[in-house]
Amino acid sequence: MSSSTSSATTSKLSRPVPFTPKRPLSATHLSDDGSRLPRSTTPSLLGSAKKYKAPLSSESRTRFNSKPALGSVPPTPSRPRSKSRENSRPKTPSSPRKGTDSPLLMPHVSEMDVSRIDPEEVLVDSETVEAGDISADIDESLLNTDYGGEDKVLVSIRIRPTHNPIAWDVTTATKPKTIKLQQQYTKSAAATPQDFRFDEILTGSENKPVYNAVARSHVCAAMDGFNAVIFAYGQTASGKTFTLSGDEDQPGIIPRAMKDVFAYIRRTPNREYLLRCSYLEIYNETIHDLLAPPSSSVSQPVQIQGTGPNIILTPLREEVVTSLKGVHEVLQRGEGNRRTASTDWNERSSRSHSVFRLVIESRERGSGDDGVPSGRTTPGFRPPTPGGPRLQARGGRSVQTSVLSLIDLAGSEKATSDKDRTREGKYINTSLLTLGSVISTLAENSAKGKSDHVPFRNSKLTRMLQPSLSGNARISVICTINPDASAIAESTSTLLFAQRIKKVQLHAQKKEVVDTDALLERYRKEIEELKKRLAEKEADAPVRSRRLSAREQLDESRAMNDLNARIRQLTKLILTSQSVDENKGDESRPASPAKIDFDMSPYQLQQELLAARRQLETQATQILSLEAALLARPQLPPDAPESDKDKLLAEQAKTIRELEIVVKGYEENLGEPLRAVREDVEKEWAGRLEKEVRVREEKEAWADELVKQLEKERKMRMKLEEERQALAAFVRKFDQLGLGGLGAPPLPPAKFNPPMPTPGGAAAVFAQRQRNRVSALKGEPAMEPLTETESPIRLGGVSVAEPSLLEEEWDAVVDEVSIELEKTGMSMSPTITKSGLAMRKLNQSPVREVLSQKENVPV
Numbered sequence: 001m002s003s004s005t006s007s008a009t010t011s012k013l014s015r016p017v018p019f020t021p022k023r024p025l026s027a028t029h030l031s032d033d034g035s036r037l038p039r040s041t042t043p044s045l046l047g048s049a050k051k052y053k054a055p056l057s058s059e060s061r062t063r064f065n066s067k068p069a070l071g072s073v074p075p076t077p078s079r080p081r082s083k084s085r086e087n088s089r090p091k092t093p094s095s096p097r098k099g100t101d102s103p104l105l106m107p108h109v110s111e112m113d114v115s116r117i118d119p120e121e122v123l124v125d126s127e128t129v130e131a132g133d134i135s136a137d138i139d140e141s142l143l144n145t146d147y148g149g150e151d152k153v154l155v156s157i158r159i160r161p162t163h164n165p166i167a168w169d170v171t172t173a174t175k176p177k178t179i180k181l182q183q184q185y186t187k188s189a190a191a192t193p194q195d196f197r198f199d200e201i202l203t204g205s206e207n208k209p210v211y212n213a214v215a216r217s218h219v220c221a222a223m224d225g226f227n228a229v230i231f232a233y234g235q236t237a238s239g240k241t242f243t244l245s246g247d248e249d250q251p252g253i254i255p256r257a258m259k260d261v262f263a264y265i266r267r268t269p270n271r272e273y274l275l276r277c278s279y280l281e282i283y284n285e286t287i288h289d290l291l292a293p294p295s296s297s298v299s300q301p302v303q304i305q306g307t308g309p310n311i312i313l314t315p316l317r318e319e320v321v322t323s324l325k326g327v328h329e330v331l332q333r334g335e336g337n338r339r340t341a342s343t344d345w346n347e348r349s350s351r352s353h354s355v356f357r358l359v360i361e362s363r364e365r366g367s368g369d370d371g372v373p374s375g376r377t378t379p380g381f382r383p384p385t386p387g388g389p390r391l392q393a394r395g396g397r398s399v400q401t402s403v404l405s406l407i408d409l410a411g412s413e414k415a416t417s418d419k420d421r422t423r424e425g426k427y428i429n430t431s432l433l434t435l436g437s438v439i440s441t442l443a444e445n446s447a448k449g450k451s452d453h454v455p456f457r458n459s460k461l462t463r464m465l466q467p468s469l470s471g472n473a474r475i476s477v478i479c480t481i482n483p484d485a486s487a488i489a490e491s492t493s494t495l496l497f498a499q500r501i502k503k504v505q506l507h508a509q510k511k512e513v514v515d516t517d518a519l520l521e522r523y524r525k526e527i528e529e530l531k532k533r534l535a536e537k538e539a540d541a542p543v544r545s546r547r548l549s550a551r552e553q554l555d556e557s558r559a560m561n562d563l564n565a566r567i568r569q570l571t572k573l574i575l576t577s578q579s580v581d582e583n584k585g586d587e588s589r590p591a592s593p594a595k596i597d598f599d600m601s602p603y604q605l606q607q608e609l610l611a612a613r614r615q616l617e618t619q620a621t622q623i624l625s626l627e628a629a630l631l632a633r634p635q636l637p638p639d640a641p642e643s644d645k646d647k648l649l650a651e652q653a654k655t656i657r658e659l660e661i662v663v664k665g666y667e668e669n670l671g672e673p674l675r676a677v678r679e680d681v682e683k684e685w686a687g688r689l690e691k692e693v694r695v696r697e698e699k700e701a702w703a704d705e706l707v708k709q710l711e712k713e714r715k716m717r718m719k720l721e722e723e724r725q726a727l728a729a730f731v732r733k734f735d736q737l738g739l740g741g742l743g744a745p746p747l748p749p750a751k752f753n754p755p756m757p758t759p760g761g762a763a764a765v766f767a768q769r770q771r772n773r774v775s776a777l778k779g780e781p782a783m784e785p786l787t788e789t790e791s792p793i794r795l796g797g798v799s800v801a802e803p804s805l806l807e808e809e810w811d812a813v814v815d816e817v818s819i820e821l822e823k824t825g826m827s828m829s830p831t832i833t834k835s836g837l838a839m840r841k842l843n844q845s846p847v848r849e850v851l852s853q854k855e856n857v858p859v
């Protein structure tokens, strides 16, 4: 410690506080002089679930153990620290720490899983809080902390005690408190060390003052309806877990906060509470639900859904807690699951972020005269809406919902020079780097009134913290530092982070779910009253106006206009609120994406979406008209008395508030669920659509192929038809030529190029015809024509005989000639060739006569 430090600014660090080495929970601990003292038997909420720490990086370990070159060297601890740390660390999850129930034996299915119970049945109020659940050492004087007025992050520095030389000077007597590097450790002798100023700078091993200074007001704010986040940031082994969880002797922020929660409930007899908690771990950019069975938490990591401030974590198990013991059990179970999931517990606990969340819902207790005596008597189970309140607003009692998040971040030390950084290391770095850049951008935006893009989406941690970091939370950050000279770089980096986050602007607001029934009832009553007043004024008007001056008459008419306007406005509000309420009560509408019937046809879903969109549009129009009505409110004359102006302002503020409630209800009841539904529907159907498109493409390809085949067939048919016609013409020609014996007919033009005739085609027809002709000449009955079935080719359903073939024709001719010869008694010589004979006989036979009678037949 610098000798220049004045007594007024004497740091507690100047008196070396014994460093509490990482150790297993045991009945003894080291006193200042290193001897073991009996441990206090105060039960700690996290007593058996204390987080064991990671081993230090080789770099840090060297620093931890290296002897300083400068400054006074404090006495060596009785036991080497590194050894103590080694000994204290449990080896693996397979050898759980003594006193901790084996996670494997723990029941993973909890009776208090909020999805299984009726929230109305598990309310906590001042009467149900057990005396033992109230902190014995609650400092009542600190209860009225003005936690609501602060719009900046509460940033505190906690300096871990050490035996090594300390590199920092601390001033705690001033406000804000300051910390700066001792001159001798600056890079150059001429450089002036930077003064870092913070709300709180805490030293020592006592956790109670730390809790009171940095966390208590935020816990109370959460109980009062504001979201609150408390997180510890700092390099490995700087005391984050000690601050948040503590040990049996020194319970940390989490156990003290939980005690305060129940103490707060005890002190608030007019409200009833529903408390549910969840416990998460972000490891390697995967969110594990520590309350789910380890197998399912690995196979089904928690997803972050939604956008902007409306973030939902799903699937996430939430446990309802009704007592401090319940919280203790939940924490223990979470720790147990965390151990089971890790192969090296120490490494993992240092490299993962753990988040304990307590959702606090509360509403005024029923008085009994509102028709709903108490929520406790409300039967029935309502499926939970992700992210939404489980309690229901009743009988004019709105429900307040807030979340208290207690976060133990991973070690923030810079990336080491080790080139082979593991996957985990990289992720942690990314995650914390993103946190750093998110904070920087937010701080810049706040300081310079800018609205630069904030990279919340770059890591799970920042995405999860987005609603809080965006401003809607009271935030307290405890930056823990190791004051050793060996850790100056890490400590400086932590202090810079702390300084940046101080600049972030907050605007936390309470979240209230309004009982719209009660609101409507109030509007109705007000309308009735206004109407009565208006009617009275109207009835009085003729008499009064005679007595009033012109100025008073003007005022009177303005007042009546005001009344009318207010009545119109309230009537519209009722309409809007009713439609919001109708939607709320409509069970058929999917309140949660989980309720969507994905088996509905796309058309039905589309219709649903369209209907919902129409409704949204109507709502939006109503809001616009309300806003217009608000703007069009009559103005007071400039010389109106201040009291009138105040009254008008108060009324307008009231209307604005009502409008806000309606808009909020509209957003929460319609906007967000619809967006969620749409996202889910789109996701669900994207896969199916892709499949359908593929099938359709295949079918189209098949259809194209079919069309091509048909076209080919059509062409073939046309060709066949052409050939048929050519052959028919040929046959006709042949007919015209008669038997074609003498003066052989010319061959058909080459372009016809008929195929070689096949037996049984046109030849058969031709022969038949000839036979019939001969028969007709002889006066014999015509021979049976060829049946259709004998026809070899059909076209268009019409049977068409193929043109005959020459060979066949010749056969037919010979047959005919034979018949003629037989009939005329002529004999044939067997040596004569068929054709020669035919020709000869034809020339001589009476047939020739018959044929000669035929036109154009050369005989």
Ligand SMILES: Nc1ncnc2c1ncn2[C@@H]1O[C@H](COP(=O)(O)OP(=O)(O)OP(=O)(O)O)[C@@H](O)[C@H]1O
Binding pocket: 018, 019, 020, 021, 022, 023, 052, 053, 054, 159, 160, 161, 203, 204, 205, 206, 234, 235, 236, 237, 238, 239, 240, 241, 242, 243, 349, 350, 351, 409, 410, 411, 412, 480
């Ligand atoms: N203020 C303190 N008083 C006494 N002992 C402390 C204090 N801060 C830290 N320690 C001790 O230092 C050791 C390391 O602290 P702790 O485990 O809280 O570090 P951490 O920052 O959470 O580390 P990690 O990043 O690995 O999670 C523990 O044995 C703890 O008991």
